[in-house]
Amino acid sequence: MNxxxxxxxxxxxxxxxVFRYRGHxxxxxxxxxxxxxxxxxxxxxxxxxxxxxxxxHLRNEFVPVLRVPVRNExxxxxxxxxxxxxxxxxxxxxWGLLADEVVAITPLDFTGGPSKYQDEWSAAxxxxxxxxxxxxxxxxxxxxxxxxxxxLSRSQESSIS
Amino acid sequence: xxxxxxxxxxxxxxxxxTVGLYVATRSFAFSVPMALGCALVTGAAISIWGQRLFLNRxxxxxxxxxxSISTGEPLAVEDDDEFRDWANSLRAQxxxxxxxxxxxxxxxxxxxxxxxxxxxxxxxxxxxSTGQLRSLLLSVAKxxxxxxxxxxxxxxxxxxxxxxxxQSTQQCAEAIRRSSTRSxxxxxxxxxxxxxxxxxxxxxxxxxxxxxxxxxxxxxxxxEMSRIRSELKTGEAKLRVVNEQSDEITSSLSLISQLTSRTxxxxxxxxxxxxxxxxxxxxxxxVADEIRKLAEQAGQAAENVAxxxxxxxxGVRDAASVMAKERTGLDGFSANADSLxxxxxxxxxxxxxxxxxxxxxxxxxxxxxxxARELADNFEQFHDHGAQQTQRAEEVVWRTEATCEATAELxxxxxxxxxxxxxDLPATSxxxxxxxxxxxxxxxxxxxxxxxxxxxxxIG
Numbered sequence: 001m002n003x004x005x006x007x008x009x010x011x012x013x014x015x016x017x018v019f020r021y022r023g024h025x026x027x028x029x030x031x032x033x034x035x036x037x038x039x040x041x042x043x044x045x046x047x048x049x050x051x052x053x054x055x056x057h058l059r060n061e062f063v064p065v066l067r068v069p070v071r072n073e074x075x076x077x078x079x080x081x082x083x084x085x086x087x088x089x090x091x092x093x094x095w096g097l098l099a100d101e102v103v104a105i106t107p108l109d110f111t112g113g114p115s116k117y118q119d120e121w122s123a124a125x126x127x128x129x130x131x132x133x134x135x136x137x138x139x140x141x142x143x144x145x146x147x148x149x150x151x152l153s154r155s156q157e158s159s160i161s
Numbered sequence: 162x163x164x165x166x167x168x169x170x171x172x173x174x175x176x177x178x179t180v181g182l183y184v185a186t187r188s189f190a191f192s193v194p195m196a197l198g199c200a201l202v203t204g205a206a207i208s209i210w211g212q213r214l215f216l217n218r219x220x221x222x223x224x225x226x227x228x229s230i231s232t233g234e235p236l237a238v239e240d241d242d243e244f245r246d247w248a249n250s251l252r253a254q255x256x257x258x259x260x261x262x263x264x265x266x267x268x269x270x271x272x273x274x275x276x277x278x279x280x281x282x283x284x285x286x287x288x289x290s291t292g293q294l295r296s297l298l299l300s301v302a303k304x305x306x307x308x309x310x311x312x313x314x315x316x317x318x319x320x321x322x323x324x325x326x327x328q329s330t331q332q333c334a335e336a337i338r339r340s341s342t343r344s345x346x347x348x349x350x351x352x353x354x355x356x357x358x359x360x361x362x363x364x365x366x367x368x369x370x371x372x373x374x375x376x377x378x379x380x381x382x383x384x385e386m387s388r389i390r391s392e393l394k395t396g397e398a399k400l401r402v403v404n405e406q407s408d409e410i411t412s413s414l415s416l417i418s419q420l421t422s423r424t425x426x427x428x429x430x431x432x433x434x435x436x437x438x439x440x441x442x443x444x445x446x447x448v449a450d451e452i453r454k455l456a457e458q459a460g461q462a463a464e465n466v467a468x469x470x471x472x473x474x475x476g477v478r479d480a481a482s483v484m485a486k487e488r489t490g491l492d493g494f495s496a497n498a499d500s501l502x503x504x505x506x507x508x509x510x511x512x513x514x515x516x517x518x519x520x521x522x523x524x525x526x527x528x529x530x531x532x533a534r535e536l537a538d539n540f541e542q543f544h545d546h547g548a549q550q551t552q553r554a555e556e557v558v559w560r561t562e563a564t565c566e567a568t569a570e571l572x573x574x575x576x577x578x579x580x581x582x583x584x585d586l587p588a589t590s591x592x593x594x595x596x597x598x599x600x601x602x603x604x605x606x607x608x609x610x611x612x613x614x615x616x617x618x619x620i621g
Binding site: 015017030031033034035036037038084102105 | 425426429430432433436437
């Protein structure tokens with residue numbers, strides 16, 4: 001999967017979808033965003049993953065539902081309050097990302113920097129900026145999806161071994 | 162005054178009879194002292210008659226005093242029984258005096274008959290034997306001396322009794338004066354009590370009117386409380402209706418919020434599609450953005466309305482709660498107003514009853530004050546009567562003393578007649594008593610037609 005967002009050190013004025021999830025404000029590029037919908041009922045999978053919430057059926061497709069890994073929060077509690085779901089377009093099809101509230105679809109200018117995450121989730125982070133006096137963390141949808149895939153692979157490997 | 166007039170009349174009649182007797186017997190030297198003695202005896206009898214009248218008057222006054230004492234304030238009359246004993250003894254003494262006067266009047270008639278015989282003998286020139294005349298004079302002198310002695314003794318007793326009556330009358334007058342003073346004080350006290358009771362009546366009347374006013378106010382207040390309570394109940398019902406309507410508005414607002422949320426989401430998706438459309442979707446993106454802003458504003462407005470509605474509902478609930486509380490308080494206040502009205506009505510009834518009692522007490526105290534005033538006036542009259550009785554008793558004492566002196570003088574005058582018994586005058590041949598009796602019968606027969614007899618009967 002190729003990244004649809006070009007990370008530029010001098011600033012990129014692309015359009016982003018700003019949303020809140022568990023008290024944090026995130027943003028993903030709007031070019032890979034297919035739609036915003038209410039959070040559907042989704043089925044949890046029998047795997048332990050911080051990024052994969054479950055799978056749902058949306059518009060005649062089974063769509064994996066992901067979430068932004070947030071520290072110090074139980075997963076069940078995280079998934080309960082999410083009222084929106086962003087449907088993103090990936091290389092292998094659409095997938096969903098849980099959100100509490102979509103704030104805006106607006107152009108953002110951000111600067112790259114050291115990743116907030118020092119683990120496997122660091123690939124999902126592109127940078128940060130401010131919007132309406134709030135710090136917005138710019139996420140890379142492709143990196144987030146890949147990190148969830150890696151987590152699932154490790155989990156599967158560990159379960160086999 | 163009537164008593165004084167009767168005394169004066171008796172004295173005048175006594176003087177007239179004395180003069181008449183003197184004129185009738187002026188031709189005989191021995192008849193002058195005899196006539197004087199007879200006149201004194203007659204005067205004493207008439208004085209006794211006057212004293213009897215005085216005693217009857219005094220007894221009537223005492224009876225009046227006893228009646229007043231029994232009907233009014235008891236008097237501190239001292240020695241009442243002793244005074245009555247004195248009155249009884251004086252009455253008995255007067256009775257004895259009356260008997261003596263009767264006997265004296267008979268003797269006076271006999272003397273008058275003798276004088277008539279002597280007069281007739283003088284006219285006819287018939288000589289009277291000296292012995293018969295001496296015997297006759299001796300007999301008359303003895304009888305006159307005895308009668309005068311009895312008169313003197315009776316006068317002394319009358320003087321003593323009159324002195325006792327004088328002292329008792331003075332004591333009674335003093336007691337009556339004290340009772341009069343007390344009755345006057347009692348009357349003043351009753352008048353003061355009447356004023357106080359009258360003042361209490363006025364206060365009670367004011368209290369009665371005030372309690373009636375309070376009862377009316379309490380009744381009006383209770384009615385007003387009832388009206389306010391019913392209005393509060395109506396207000397509570399209206400508030401419930403408002404609350405229900407606000408609930409409906411809240412549900413409508415919830416629907417509006419859902420619609421705005423969906424509109425917002427629709428606008429977001431439109432923006433996404435416009436972005437996906439690239440350059441061709443820029444206009445559509447602006448429209449979608451405006452729609453999203455409108456949806457946000459509508460959502461904010463709905464939220465504001467919901468907030469305001471929530472505040473309003475909270476205020477309505479508070480108002481309903483306050484109204485319910487006020488209604489409960491009004492129930493208690495209405496009960497208190499009813500109790501106040503009942504209490505004021507009870508106070509008014511009690512004040513009316515007390516006012517009636519005060520009115521009765523007022524009337525009775527007025528009557529008692531009037532009766533005490535009359536009693537004091539009666540005591541004053543009794544006091545005046547007592548003073549008059551004292552004066553009359555002093556007069557009786559003076560007259561009895563004068564009677565005693567006159568009788569002593571009469572005894573002195575009659576003493577030479579007693580010496581005739583031892584003189585050497587010749588005695589008559591016949592029995593002098595028989596001759597005297599015959600002549601006396603003739604004298605009596607002559608006296609039946611004489612005018613002097615009428616005068617004596619008038620005096621008697």
